[in-house]
Amino acid sequence: MLKKFLIATGGFAVVVLTLGAIKVAQIKQMSSVSHVPPPAAVTTAEAKPMEWHSYLKAIGTLAPVEGATLSADADGIVSRIVADSGTAVKAGDLLVELDASVEQAQLASAEAQADLARLNYERAKDLWAQKSNSKSDLDLAEATLKQSAANAAALQAQIAKKQVRAPFDGRVGIRVVNVGQFVPRGKDMVPLQKLDPIYVNFNVPQQQLSDLSLGQKVSVSIDAFAGRLFEGGLSAINSEVDPSTRNISVQAKLANPEEKLRAGMFAQVEVELPTGAPRIVVPATAINYAPYGNSVFIVEKMKGPDGAEYLGVRQQFVKLGDTRGDLITVEEGIKPGEQIVIAGVFKLRNGMSVQVNNTYQPTSDPAPKPANT
Structure with a gap:
């Protein structure tokens, strides 16, 4: 019984050792194969300085340019609205007129008195020329004429205050008065x-x-x-x-x-704003944004641990400037002529091997107009 047990145990141990040796050989064979990941496909663009107009x-x-809310310089009742809301008018055009019937009657009387005073003055002047009256009579006639003319002019001014005219060329807004409405002096009208x-x-x-x-x-x-x-x-x-x-x-x-x-x-x-020195401008897709600092990836020749040369990327931290549409300026960190990765940035790491494929270029429009979805 013991002999059978020893034979079984020995056979089991031989099987385990054989399987272990085979597995070790497989692991050694796998470790001897290179596991370098394939190059990542990226799109690049050359960093070029260009004129960049900054905007405030x-x-x-x-x-x-000229605007006012017009009002009358006298009390009265609105008798006529000449220019309705939205009308284009010229300087001096009549817009709104207040009732001035009393002033018109007074003006007619004043003008009649002025005419009579003018006739009296002419007669007095002829008589003075003939030495048939005194100088005081001529002075009185002249003063009466001037007073009559001043009274008529005062009434004309009073009537003009009841006429709202355009002080400049423009467009009339929505009027706030109507015909028949009494408006006090200085009330907004149009x-x-x-x-x-x-x-x-x-x-x-x-x-x-x-x-x-x-x-x-x-x-x-x-x-x-x-x-x-x-x-x-x-x-x-x-x-x-x-x-x-x-x-x-x-x-x-x-x-x-x-x-x-x-x-x-x-x-x-x-x-x-005035144009300053030329600035490096890159598509916004080239920027790798991060809390510890924004960066770009620059494509250049590198050497691996074995001394072999390959095309890789170097992470370069940058200072960003103004943004306009799909473009952004880089104040510091990039030199003109360097190849910048503008697509595929999210999958890159410093020193990673890349393969350049510029068949497709991302948009770089300073004034993009995306479709309204």
Whole structure:
């Protein structure tokens, strides 16, 4: 019995040792095979310096070049509305007229008195020439004529105060009075605004003051006209800085021949700043964003542990600048002429082997217009 047990145990041990030897041989064979991962396919682009126009962005409000809410300079009842709401008028056009029937009657009487005074003066002047009256009679006739003319002129001025006329070319807004309504002196009656050209007012930080100058190109976008830019130039810079916000008020003038832009509209303003030195610009897809620092991968020749040369990537930390559309500027970290990975960045590691395939290039549009999905 013991002999059978020993034979069985020995046979089992031989089988285990044989299997272990085979497995060790397999492991040695596997370890001798190279397990270098295949090169990663990437897309590259050459870093080139280019002119980059920086823009100062701000929020603004449209304002008319000339605008006022007109009112009468006298009390009265509205007798006539000549220019209705939305009408385009010229300077001097009559807009609204108040009842001036009493003043008109008084003016007729004053003009009759002035005519009589003129005749009396002419007679007195003829008599004085003939030495048939005294100098005091001539002076009295002249003074009476002047007083009568002044009375008539005063009534004409009073009537003019009851006529609301356009002080400048523009477009009438929505009137707030109706025929037959009594309006006191100074009450708002009708708004009038000149809309072409039109101003856009906005504020910028005082740090940007040195970058601004009259005539700089300004682009304005309005939510009501999506996708359309209205262009103009910087027309005025305020002479003082707001001490509470440390901002300075700036004004630009825009052409508005179609009068699509209206005063009070919300506007997004971009001021084109002077062009500085050429800057390195790369597609935004080339940036590997990370909390510890943003970086790019530069493709260059490298040597492996065995001394063999291969095409690999070197991770380079960079300082980023302005962004515009699909493009971003790099202030520091990249030299002109270096090959930058612009697609496939997410799968790369420092020193990794790569294979360049530039068949497909990612978009790099400074003003992309993606489909509205």
